Amino acid sequence: MQHNLKKINSELNPNVSVDCVIFGFDLEQLTVLLIDRGEISSAFGPRLALPGNLIYDNENLDMAANRVLAELTGLKNIYLEQVRAFGDPDRIHKEADREWLKSIRAEPEARVITVAYYTLVPMSDYIPQAASFAKNADWVPVNLIKELAFDHYEILQAAKDKLKQKIKIQPIGFNLLPEKFTLSQLHRLYESILEKPLDKRNFRRKIQKLDILTSLREKQRGVPHKPSSLYEFNEEKYQELTQTGFDNFGF
C-alpha cells in the first residue's frame, strides 16, 4: 500500500461538515428540526443539535447537505439553500460536544469547518414517530430554543436572518404550509418569520395582489368561530413570478 496523500473517493473528509436548518411551521409559530443527542451529552450541556455530519471527499456541498439530511431524518430531494460557512477553530469547545464527537468520529479532534444550509418544509413531511431510522429528530419551536450544541445556536440565528431577507424577495413562505391553508395562517407565518406584527388588512391586500393564490370553494370546519376560506398556492403563477423576479415585497 502506497503513501496515502491522495484520498480515496468516498472517504469522509475530517475537516468539513454540513449542518441543516430545517424550518417548519406548526400554524402557530416557526419550528426547526433538531436531533436529540441523548444522555451522552445531557450531563454536560445541550442535548439538541442541528442535523449535520462530515462530508465525503467526492461529493459537493449541496449533495452532502441533502444526503446528511436524508440519513438523519428521511427527508429526500429537498432544495437546500446555503447560509454560509462557520469556521471558528474554537467552535467545538463545550465538553459535552467533545465527548459526543469521540463517540461517533474517527478524528474527533480535527478542526472542522461547517457549511450551513436551510430550507422550509411542511411539518407533515416529517413525523417523528413514523421515522424509525431517524435518530430522535423532532420539531422544536424556534422561540423556545435557548442553546444548542456546538455553535448551532449561532447558525440557527444566521439561518433565521437569511430567511427574513429571503421572504422579502420571494414568496417562499408557502413551502411551509399544508396544501390548503387560510390567509390567517399565512399571515401568522409571515409574522413569525419576520418577528413583528403585520397589519391584517394590508397584509391580505399585498398577498392578493401577488396573484399566486387560488381561492377554493371550501371553508374551515369545526372551528369555534367564523370559518375562514381555504386557499391553494397557484404554482403556475408562482413560477412566473420567480422567473421575472420581483424586487420588492417589503413588509
Add this chain to the structure above:
Amino acid sequence: MQHNLKKINSELNPNVSVDCVIFGFDLEQLTVLLIDRGEISSAFGPRLALPGNLIYDNENLDMAANRVLAELTGLKNIYLEQVRAFGDPDRIHKEADREWLKSIRAEPEARVITVAYYTLVPMSDYIPQAASFAKNADWVPVNLIKELAFDHYEILQAAKDKLKQKIKIQPIGFNLLPEKFTLSQLHRLYESILEKPLDKRNFRRKIQKLDILTSLREKQRGVPHKPSSLYEFNEEKYQELTQTGFDNFGF
C-alpha cells in the same frame, strides 16, 4: 514521533481555502483586484485569479481571509463579508490550475473547499506599482473579465450578486469612493453595481433624502464642463442609519 492525527497548530489545512473578491471603483466602472499567476499557467488557460490561499488550522475563516488578503496585496484590517462556501469536488479541473497548484502546494491533489469573501475598498488603498511584496495583483474592470482560474469566475458572479443585494439595504457604496466625491460619481457607482441605468434626478433625490451626505463648499476644478460640488460622507448619520436599519432602499 507519534501518530499524527491531531494536527499541530499553525499547520496549513489542505482542505479549506479562502478567496477574496476585492471590489474597487475607478470612477467609471466597478473593478476587482486579481492576481496574475504568470507564465506557468498562461499556456493552458487564464492567468488571473482571485487572491486566495489555504487556511491555517488554528485561525478562523474571517481571520484567514484577512491574512491572505494582507499577504497577497498588503491590504490590512479590511472588513470582509462572507459570500458563501464553494465546494464542488471538481472545482479544480483545468489543467493549468492543477499545474499551478503543484508548484505551490504540498498536497496539490487534495480536495479543497473554499470560502469566498468580498469587500469594497477605495482603489487608492492599493496601488500596484507601490506594492513590492504583492504578487502582481492589479485592478481589472469587472466587465472585461471573461474567465478566471478555478471556479473564480463563478465566485466573482456570486460576490457581485451579493453586492447588488446589499447595496439595496445598506449604503455601502460609499466605501468605494474617495473622501470627497461628486453625486455623479456616486450615481455611476450605483449604476455599475446594479448594472442598470438609474434616472439622474430620481437618484439624487433618493440619496439626498438619506441625509448621510455633507455638502462641501468646494467644487471640482479643471474639468472641461460645469464643475460639480463635492460631498463628504457623514459617518455619524451613516452609523445611525445602519443601526436603526432601513429596510428599503430599492432602486
Add this chain to the structure above:
DNA sequence: ATAGCTTTGTGTCAATTTTACACTATCCAA
C-alpha cells in the same frame, strides 16, 4: 471673444404604494 462641447443641477405632475384604522359576519359552546 465667442461658439461649441460637455456635464451639472434642478422641479413637477400623475400614478402607485403605503399606512393607519373599526366594525360586521359567522361559527361554536355554554
Add this chain to the structure above:
DNA sequence: TTGGATAGTGTAAAATTGACACAAAGCTAT
C-alpha cells in the same frame, strides 16, 4: 340566546416612484 373568538372588508391621507427637459458653468478651439 348569548358570549367568545376569529374572518373579512374599504377608505382616505401621506409618501414614494417614475417619467421627463432645459438653463448654468466651465473648458477648448478658433
